Amino acid sequence: MRFETQAVHAGAEPDAETGALSPPLHLxxxxxxxxxxxxxxxxxxxxxxxxxxxRLETALASLEQGRAALAFASGMAAMNALLESxxxxxxxxxxxxxxxxxRELAREFLPQRGLEASAVDMGxxxxxxxxxxxxxxxxxxxxxxxxxxxxxDIGAIADLAHRHGAIVACDNTFATPALQQPLxxxxxxxxxxxTKYFGGHSDVMGGALVFGRSDELHEAVFHRRHIxxxxxxxxxxxxxxxxxxxxxxxxxxxxxxxxxIAAFLAAHPRxxxxxxxxxxxxxxxxxxxxxMRDFGAMLSFxxxxxxDAALAVAGKLKLVxxxxxxxxxxxLIEHRASIEGPHPVSPPDLLRLSVxxxxxxxxxxxxxxxxx
Numbered sequence: 001m002r003f004e005t006q007a008v009h010a011g012a013e014p015d016a017e018t019g020a021l022s023p024p025l026h027l028x029x030x031x032x033x034x035x036x037x038x039x040x041x042x043x044x045x046x047x048x049x050x051x052x053x054x055r056l057e058t059a060l061a062s063l064e065q066g067r068a069a070l071a072f073a074s075g076m077a078a079m080n081a082l083l084e085s086x087x088x089x090x091x092x093x094x095x096x097x098x099x100x101x102x103r104e105l106a107r108e109f110l111p112q113r114g115l116e117a118s119a120v121d122m123g124x125x126x127x128x129x130x131x132x133x134x135x136x137x138x139x140x141x142x143x144x145x146x147x148x149x150x151x152x153d154i155g156a157i158a159d160l161a162h163r164h165g166a167i168v169a170c171d172n173t174f175a176t177p178a179l180q181q182p183l184x185x186x187x188x189x190x191x192x193x194x195t196k197y198f199g200g201h202s203d204v205m206g207g208a209l210v211f212g213r214s215d216e217l218h219e220a221v222f223h224r225r226h227i228x229x230x231x232x233x234x235x236x237x238x239x240x241x242x243x244x245x246x247x248x249x250x251x252x253x254x255x256x257x258x259x260x261i262a263a264f265l266a267a268h269p270r271x272x273x274x275x276x277x278x279x280x281x282x283x284x285x286x287x288x289x290x291x292m293r294d295f296g297a298m299l300s301f302x303x304x305x306x307x308d309a310a311l312a313v314a315g316k317l318k319l320v321x322x323x324x325x326x327x328x329x330x331x332l333i334e335h336r337a338s339i340e341g342p343h344p345v346s347p348p349d350l351l352r353l354s355v356x357x358x359x360x361x362x363x364x365x366x367x368x369x370x371x372x
Contacts, residue, residue, distance in 0.1 A: 003063070003178060004248040011059030011241055025238040026051040048226045052234040056241050057208075063177040063244070064190050066210040068218050070225060071237060075173065075193025076101050077230035078207035080109070082169060082189060083138065085220040088114035090137035095122045095152065097145040099171070100340045107343075122152035123284060125160065132164045141170040141187070143180075144288070147300045147336045147352040149275040151284025154291055158186030167217070173197070173327075178251040180292045183212045194240050196327030200250055204239040206232045250329075250357060254297030257363065258355040264364050265301050270309075270371045272349075273302040297355040298326060300336070303371065307348040311335055314351055316370035319362060326354035331363055 015024050028050065031043040043049055053071050060069035072078040079102055083092060094106055096119045106117035120131040122141060132139075139161040143152040158168045169189040170182035176197045182190050192198060194206035211218045225231060232240075255278075262276035277288035278295030288295055303309045314322055320331045324339055332354040336346040355363070 006062055007178070007247050008245050010062040010244070011055040011057075012245065023052065023055050023238065023241050025234060027234050046234070047229055047231050050234050050237075052237045052241070053232055056232075056237040059241060059244055060192075060208050060210050064172070064210040065177075065181050065184050066190065066212055068214045069208055069210040070218075070222055071194070071232040071240075072207035072209070072225065073230045073232055073236075074205050075191065075195065075207035076105070078191050078193075078209050079171075080105060081221050081224050081228070081230060082191070082209055082217075083110060083115065084113050085217065085224055086115060086137050089116075089135055091116040091118070091133045091135045093117075093128070093131055093136055093139045093166075094119045095140065095142050095145055095150070096120060097148045097150050098140075098142050099146045100345075102140070102142075102171075103345070104341070104343075121150075122157065123150055125153065125156055128157055129160055132160065132166070136161075136164060136166045139166050139168050141168060141182070142174075143170065143182075143291075144174050144277055144284075144296060144298065146171075146174065146298075147275075147346055147350060149174075149277055149282070149296075149298060149300060151277050151282070151288045153287050154182050154185040154187055158188075162186075174296050174298050175292060176247060176251060178248050179255070179294050179296060183210065185291055188212050189217070195325065197247065197251065197254075198240050198243050198327075200243040200246065200327060200329065202325065202328035202330065204236050204243070206236050206240050251294070251297070253357045254355055255294040257357065257360040258297040258299060259295065260360045261353070261355055261363060261367065262299050264367065265299075268368075268371055270304050271301055272304045275300045298352070299355065300350050300352045302347060302349045302351070305349075307337075310349045310351050313370045317366055318369075319358065319366040320353070320370075326352075328354070329357050331356035331358060 029046040057069040120127050141152050161168045167188040170187040171191045173193045190210040192208045265271045266274045276299035320333050323332045336350050336352045337344040337348050
């Protein structure tokens with residue numbers, strides 16, 4: 001079955017009781033059981049599981065070609081649950097370019113749990129091999145990365161990590177399974193911020209982990225979610241299920257727009273650099289072309305003349321909105337360093353652009369007037 005068909009039908013079987021084609025929304029927080037706790041329909045309490053979440057997790061596992069999935073209240077909750085389920089004393093290898101929340105998690109909180117973390121350029125396989133330690137238990141990938149859109153070779157890094165006894169977890173938020181399926185390329189776990197393209201309309205928060213195997217790690221993370229309570233609400237699960245049905249169509253339009261905009265920016269005399277793996281000039285273009293179906297709708301660029309020029313461009317935009325997040329129908333831009341908190345690492349002149357599904361000519365016209 002092709003991906004587009006899976007996205008429409010996974011987790012969306014007609015309701016057995018009513019025949020409804022829209023998945024039912026179960027808001028119950030508790031479920032009837034027998035006097036000795038015998039479960040009559042497989043559910044006990046919403047913090048452990050609920051029928052709407054089960055449908056979503058079934059769909060996620062299907063779309064990522066995984067064996068099991070777990071939904072969380074946010075992408076950060078999913079990241080944290082996985083990393084905190086590693087044995088104490090473990091080392092985690094992170095990308096040098098990665099989401100700020102992950103960097104802050106590694107800097108502030110993982111040491112409190114007895115975990116070490118260090119960063120390396122995931123585009124340099126020799127550097128990755130050299131950065132692996134005897135206690136490395138997880139190699140975390142973002143590809144394409146946030147916000148520089150760097151590309152990592154998932155299969156090659158998985159080979160290195162597995163020979164070392166480490167798992168590979170891949171943040172697939174930017175690509176989505178519509179464009180890239182890391183488990184099929186050798187990763188062990190895939191993470192999503194479902195707030196982004198899965199929801200698709202800037203109105204729902206959620207996170208997910210999809211596992212290539214139903215093993216001890218999956219069970220450990222499931223138990224941690226149950227006890228610590230970072231669960232997804234049933235309504236959010238229902239909204240994300242609805243978003244999955246249109247994911248392939250939205251991603252096709254997003255990507256088509258992004259390719260046009262990246263080419264426009266790359267040719268503009270007032271733009272110094274464009275970071276987009278769909279450009280032949282991108283250092284990771286060949287790898288991205290091999291492991292992705294398309295190049296995504298996220299890009300970043302650096303105008304000439306530095307930080308002030310970047311802020312001026314962002315301030316002049318009329319159709320593209322200055323806002324954090326990505327993956328919605330509307331195009332968003334942000335001066336990344338300004339929103340990275342007290343420890344910014346992004347270049348001071350970098351603007352990150354989430355390309356929406358507006359008409360591309362209108363978006364280009366807005367960027368043109370802002371750059372002029």
